[in-house]
Amino acid sequence: MTDDAIGSGQSGVSDEERLAQLGYTQVLARRMSAFSNYAVSFTIISVLSGCLTLYAFGMNTGGPAVITWGWVAVGLMTLFVGLSMAEICSAYPTSAGLYFWAHRLAPPRTAAAWAWFTGWFNVLGQVAVTAGIDFGAASFLGAYLNLQFGFEVTKGRTVLLFAAILLLHGLLNTFGVKIVALLNDISVWWHVLGVGVIVGALAFVPDHHQSASFVFGKFVNNTGWGSGVYVVLLGLLMAQYTFTGYDASAHMTEETHDASTAGPKGIVRSIWTSWIAGFVLLLGFTFAIQSYDRELGSATGAPPAQILLDALGATAGKLLLLVVIGAQLFCGMASVTANSRMIYAFSRDGALPYSRLWHTVSPRTRTPVAAVWLAAVGALVLGLPYLINVTAYAAVTSIAVIGLYIAYVIPTLLRVRKGDAFERGPWHLGRWSTLIGWVSVVWVGVITVLFMLPQVSPVTSETFNYAPVAVLVVLGFAAAWWAASARHWFLNPSHARTQAREAARAGSSGGAGGAQKVDP
Numbered sequence: 001m002t003d004d005a006i007g008s009g010q011s012g013v014s015d016e017e018r019l020a021q022l023g024y025t026q027v028l029a030r031r032m033s034a035f036s037n038y039a040v041s042f043t044i045i046s047v048l049s050g051c052l053t054l055y056a057f058g059m060n061t062g063g064p065a066v067i068t069w070g071w072v073a074v075g076l077m078t079l080f081v082g083l084s085m086a087e088i089c090s091a092y093p094t095s096a097g098l099y100f101w102a103h104r105l106a107p108p109r110t111a112a113a114w115a116w117f118t119g120w121f122n123v124l125g126q127v128a129v130t131a132g133i134d135f136g137a138a139s140f141l142g143a144y145l146n147l148q149f150g151f152e153v154t155k156g157r158t159v160l161l162f163a164a165i166l167l168l169h170g171l172l173n174t175f176g177v178k179i180v181a182l183l184n185d186i187s188v189w190w191h192v193l194g195v196g197v198i199v200g201a202l203a204f205v206p207d208h209h210q211s212a213s214f215v216f217g218k219f220v221n222n223t224g225w226g227s228g229v230y231v232v233l234l235g236l237l238m239a240q241y242t243f244t245g246y247d248a249s250a251h252m253t254e255e256t257h258d259a260s261t262a263g264p265k266g267i268v269r270s271i272w273t274s275w276i277a278g279f280v281l282l283l284g285f286t287f288a289i290q291s292y293d294r295e296l297g298s299a300t301g302a303p304p305a306q307i308l309l310d311a312l313g314a315t316a317g318k319l320l321l322l323v324v325i326g327a328q329l330f331c332g333m334a335s336v337t338a339n340s341r342m343i344y345a346f347s348r349d350g351a352l353p354y355s356r357l358w359h360t361v362s363p364r365t366r367t368p369v370a371a372v373w374l375a376a377v378g379a380l381v382l383g384l385p386y387l388i389n390v391t392a393y394a395a396v397t398s399i400a401v402i403g404l405y406i407a408y409v410i411p412t413l414l415r416v417r418k419g420d421a422f423e424r425g426p427w428h429l430g431r432w433s434t435l436i437g438w439v440s441v442v443w444v445g446v447i448t449v450l451f452m453l454p455q456v457s458p459v460t461s462e463t464f465n466y467a468p469v470a471v472l473v474v475l476g477f478a479a480a481w482w483a484a485s486a487r488h489w490f491l492n493p494s495h496a497r498t499q500a501r502e503a504a505r506a507g508s509s510g511g512a513g514g515a516q517k518v519d520p
Contacts, residue, residue, distance in 0.1 A: 018259070022094050046133070047278035049331040051242050053139065054237065055067070060223060064218045066231075068215055075243065077439070091422070091423060095251050105422070117475075122403070122404065125406075129244050130166075130332065137328035147314075159383065166380055167376070169333045170372055191327055202284040202312070203288075223457060245335060246266075344371040351490060358374055382470070451467060
């Protein structure tokens with residue numbers, strides 16, 4: 001393998017041996033194929049979820065031009081970020097993922113601190129993504145129930161639907177482990193065929209379509225802000241939120257065969273296939289808009305649902321709306337799966353309050369059941385401000401983007417600073433690694449600042465973007481805990497040995513324990 005091209009190959013050691021080299025014993029069941037690993041990330045990106053649940057935001061914040069061109073630009077930048085992550089994933093294929101990468105790549109004296117804050121940002125982003133996905137599904141389900149049964153959509157009822165969907169996903173991840181794996185594989189084809197059927201119907205059935213100048217050139221500003229440039233930048237949130245969650249392929253590596261190549265390929269493939277599918281989907285919906293103002297102000301609260309109805313008629317529109325809702329439910333289910341694996345891994349290193357509980361593993365299913373329910377409850381809490389804040393959904397999506405992308409880029413920053421001292425895995429970027437890495441770092445720096453800014457003017461208690469508050473609360477808590485206690489024991493080898501001994505005693509007495517660290 002040369003250093004002047006992207007490379008992939010076998011590492012020469014088994015998955016279990018490589019995991020042991022990284023300091024962990026194999027506990028989770030390794031039953032996923034490379035396709036299944038890719039399927040989880042592709043499902044969480046879910047163009048039928050992210051693109052459509054924030055489509056109304058895009059219609060107000062830039063309109064068709066930003067929806068279309070923003071998707072192209074953000075997709076390219078996301079591919080750079082994903083390529084950088086994939087290279088590191090190949091070197092360190094463990095469910096701990098991003099924070100473990102940061103620990104291995106940082107200077108020894110500050111490694112634990114880098115890992116600590118990377119992990120906390122990752123947890124925040126993962127929980128927010130789950131909240132965003134399932135809240136979006138609740139909104140679309142409410143729209144369908146309104147159309148089919150006259151169900152009045154209120155804030156309270158939307159939150160109840162949100163809670164019910166989280167409950168369903170928690171139960172599936174608790175009791176239907178094999179079903180979840182099967183559904184993740186099915187989800188890929190559901191998304192691909194669903195996008196094809198929806199776009200085909202929107203292309204051939206309506207008598208009227210918008211012009212290319214409308215789709216690629218019409219700018220709309222309903223934000224209250226006077227600066228068109230500012231509005232264009234805000235409008236990128238729709239695309240950037242959609243491109244989240246692909247770190248799932250890294251978090252599932254301890255359950256994937258040939259993890260050092262399957263994990264990185266899963267990250268990259270999920271991004272570029274979603275980039276293409278999402279572009280086609282957005283073109284289909286935007287060309288099919290019949291009345292911009294009527295569909296934006298639809299009583300269903302979901303403009304894409306109204307576009308389907310106006311363009312295809314009530315019966316076909318409702319049927320395809322069910323396809324969209326099905327995809328969103330697949331997406332939320334996979335997000336809870338990935339989220340729970342991150343919580344499991346982070347608590348395995350003692351980094352969450354009551355960690356001993358969150359990293360327990362069911363002896364029957366070999367899955368982290370307690371972590372599943374923490375993921376679901378945490379997502380519910382993040383969605384509750386919707387009851388008093390009309391911009392709450394956009395804020396949740398901003399939190400997801402900020403939390404995840406900071407966690408995504410910290411290992412990349414450390415990797416480019418490490419230079420040639422970085423020991424590559426079998427899948428790598430060769431001589432392009434440094435350039436791609438710096439592009440990723442700069443891009444994440446831009447969007448981190450951007451999505452903390454106010455999205456609507458005037459700024460009031462009802463329109464305030466509370467993303468900075470949520471980020472600062474979590475960051476402040478993590479910093480205080482680090483200063484007071486965690487800096488003495490987090491990722492400390494002696495602490496890991498104590499954990500391993502406790503787990504061994506628990507196992508000998510019939511208790512359920514998570515995978516434990518061992519001395520590398």
